[in-house]
Amino acid sequence: MRKKLAIALMSIAILAGCSNGTATEESAGNETTTVQGSTASYTESAANAATDLTMADLAEFDDEDTNADWSADGATTISLNGSGATISGSGATEADGSVTITAAGTYILSGTLEDGQIVVEAGKEDLVRLVLNGVDLTDADNAPIYVKSADKTVITLAAGTTNTVTDGSEYVLEADADEPSAAIFSKDDLSINGSGSLTVNANYNDGITSKDDLLIASGTITVTAADDGIVGRDLLAVQEASITIEAVGDGMKSTNDEDADKGVVAIASGTFTINAGADGIQAETTLLIDGGTFDVTTGGGSANAEVKTEQGPGGMGMGQGFGGGQGGQGFTGERPEGTTGEPPEGMGERPDGQTMPQGTDGQAMSEAATDTADSQDAGTDESTSAKSLKAGVNLIVNDGTITIDSKDDAIHSNGSATVNGGEITIKAGDDAAHADGTLTIAGGKLDIQSSYEGLEGTAIVVSGGEIDVTASDDGVNASGTDPLLTISGGYLTVNASGDGLDSNGSIAMTGGTVIVNGPTNDGNGPLDYDGTFELSGGVLIAAGSSGMAQSTSDDSSQASIIMTFSAAQEAGTLVHLEDSQGNTIATFAPAKSYSSIVISSPDLKQGESYTLYSGGTSGGTATDGLYADGTYSGGTKVVEFTLESVATWINESGVTTANSGFGMGGGMGGGMGGGGRGDRQQADQSQQTEQQTAQ
Known part of the structure; x- marks a missing residue:
């Protein structure tokens, strides 16, 4: 399993670095499309190496992880009486109001501990089971359950019982120590199962933390945390549980950023209600959702997002022609025969003499700044990130019913992101689905009810599924290095105030159905691309403004x-x-x-x-x-x-003839001379007038 994951992650890295500089071939289903004049280098076969992972590839639940049956025969019983405990059996002792377990075995706990700990300090090969049979554990200045050492500790929530763990707002730790840092804290593998309930009131920091693997096989778990809800350093895996989290920081996360095959969150099934001040579910490497029902809110929801507007001079889209746009000055709107996509000498320069990059405009420049911030996000303080599903390397949704209301991106990966199935409803303050690398929609249903941008990635691949995008800016945006939008199947509808389909590189469509309700202002277009739009199959309908209108190549x-x-x-x-x-x-x-x-x-x-x-x-x-x-x-x-x-x-x-302004590839109406800047300003003014009239 570790080997397969490592190979998949390597494939992503290779994919991100590929570039052939001239023409490309994209496999779309069983078809291959060659895109001339594009520097993009997406190949579906390479992406598939990273998108076919399932739960079995990432996590394995052993019998002791899932078996919630227990018997008092041969077990040690620990009856808590407020200030101490009565112990019957071997392997545990009580002192100063705390219980210490030092040997493998099953320990059945019941009663109340008003200010003390359950400490597991067993051998490195020992399996310890704690049966919570109706307990109320409180420690005012440390973790009520603290696993210092064991091979694995399994917490079983006895059927029909309610169990509560509460810590204080300040811990008294050993000198120079930074742990424990959670109300339930384990330095080694930790598993939770059973049909009972567990409530964790984490007033100090995190709710439940394992410094190794954390596996939750079943149970009803409610966590309220001053910082993160549930944390597994190397692996956080869940199946069948019902989890509710109210967290000031992240809801659920993995934290190992040193090992390529660790830092994983894998979810097979279960019910999850997460309200997080920062990220909802975050993995340092791979986040996998195979199924389950999710209701995730981050940062107060999309209504709490910062209002974003297009910035920059605009009007410098490079495509099949150099056009001044409507009202442009000094350009014929046609590329001289035999010329390349480079602008004529001296065009597109800023007043300070700096040359704007080919194929960019004010919007793209703004997007580039946003993308840079997104890619840097993994290493910053979590208060700057309020994404709902987030991965550092690879994010895969295979199935599930997912409802997201996110202040930031709803689905975000610093590498690749793939939706193979499931039903996902999204309200996003920023991107609905974003990948710094390849964003693939191969199946499922995405209902993007609100977003700043709908789908965004360097390479965007739509090969299946039903996607409905509502965006206040671009609906679909391929940007970054070697951008490419490929559509080979599926059903995509876009309602965008910015560009409908936007690629800073090329677009290739071989199948599927695409319906675009694009912008009403002439500063954007239903279709916007800087390279080519090669169409060989499918149905395309794209309506909107005409100031920057483009057709296919x-x-x-x-x-x-x-x-x-x-x-x-x-x-x-x-x-x-x-x-x-x-x-x-x-x-x-x-x-x-x-x-x-x-x-x-x-x-x-x-x-x-x-x-x-x-x-x-x-x-x-x-x-x-x-x-x-x-x-x-x-x-x-x-x-x-x-x-x-x-x-x-x-x-x-x-x-x-083709639009002599921004049409036929966007033209170059811009820089600081000619019509591009004026057109964008005029469009912005028109849009402001429309908004004022509407108000």
Whole structure:
């Protein structure tokens, strides 16, 4: 198991460092797509080495971890009487109100200890079982349960019993000692099982801590902690338990940041209600969720997040053309034949002479700063992080019902993050799902009800699942080094105030369904990419503003059209596209006002004629604004045209040229000269005017 995990982590590191600099091939399902002119280097086979982990690969529950049966025969009974204890059997002694256990065996505890400890100080090969058979343990200045030494200590919560452990707000420790640091504290392996309940009131620091492995097989556990709730240094593994945590710091965590195969949190099943001031569930290396029901709130929830706005001059997206944008000055909007993606000499310079990086704009620069802060987060004080599910290297969700209300990112990995299944509902103050490396959505259902950005990663792979994104900025954002967005399957809907689909590199789509309700301001676009958007399969509908509108790339193998309207259309106004035989290609009702729409379907054929209508009604059934079946009627014919190229631009007059501003790859309307800065300022002013009018 350790070897497989180590190999997986190594694969992530290799993946993060790959770059071929020219063209790439991405495996999407059984297909391979070559993306020209991109420096991205994602390969699905490499990612799979890190995404196919299950509970069995990370944690093993032995018989002593899960077996909650016990008998008084041959056991030592410890009857607590307030100030001391009566002991029947061997292996334990009482002195000064505390009980010390020095040998392997089963110890049955009952009664109340008003100010004292249960100390386990057995041999390094000894297995010690503590049966909590209705106890109330309190220690005013130390850990009520303190395992100093043993091979493993198992705490069994006797059926039908209620057990309480409470410490004080200050500990009296030996000179230069920093432990114990939790109400239940173990220096060696610790396991908890049984069908009884355990309440931990941790007034000093953490609730339950093991400096080695902590395995929770069953039981009903409630922890209130002055800092972290439940901590396993090397491994925290849970199955079948019911856990409720109220923590000022992190809810559940692992802390070993020195060993690549440790610092793991693995959850097979159970019920978890976590309200944490900092991170909800955090692993230094791998966080795995195989199943369970989760309700996680961090930092007071998304309503408590800082308000974020786009920053920077903007308008310098590099793509297939250099465009001044609407109102731009000094640029033709077309790239001279044979030129590369580099801007003309002298363009894009700041007043201080510093050259802005190729393919960036003010938004990207702001995102880069945010990404840097995220990647540095693992080593900072936890008060700066209030993420719900967080991993230092690899995060995998295979199944489960997960509800998140997060002040910061909901799902976050400093390496890779993968959702293979489950039902996840998210309200996030920052990103709904973020990975510094590869973010993969292969299955499951993600309902992102609110976020700053929906999906963010260097490489984003959508190969399955149902994803519904609502974002106050970008819906899907591939950024960082060698960014690439790959869509090969699944069903993705985006409602974004910023860019709908955004890649600072390229986009490749080979299958699936994507519906974008993009921005209403011209400072962003439904689609935004700096390299290419090669489309060879699937259904794409993307509506929104037109100031920075882009279509797919000319070297796509599946055709698309982009319609730009001379005036904004009201939200809900149908767009209907049909072929010359009257067959429906698409009928769509955008959720917001729009002045451009991209439609791509396998039914579009280059060289054939089509008619686009506006308004009217459909007798079909709408899902996310896209109508299936039914008869369309009552609309106004806007334009009839022939699909001349694989990416055809049209307006009310017919086929037209690509957007001479920010279209066709974003253009370069920017730097501090020309139209880019002015366009962004104008868009920002327009957006502010819209907001003031709405208010």
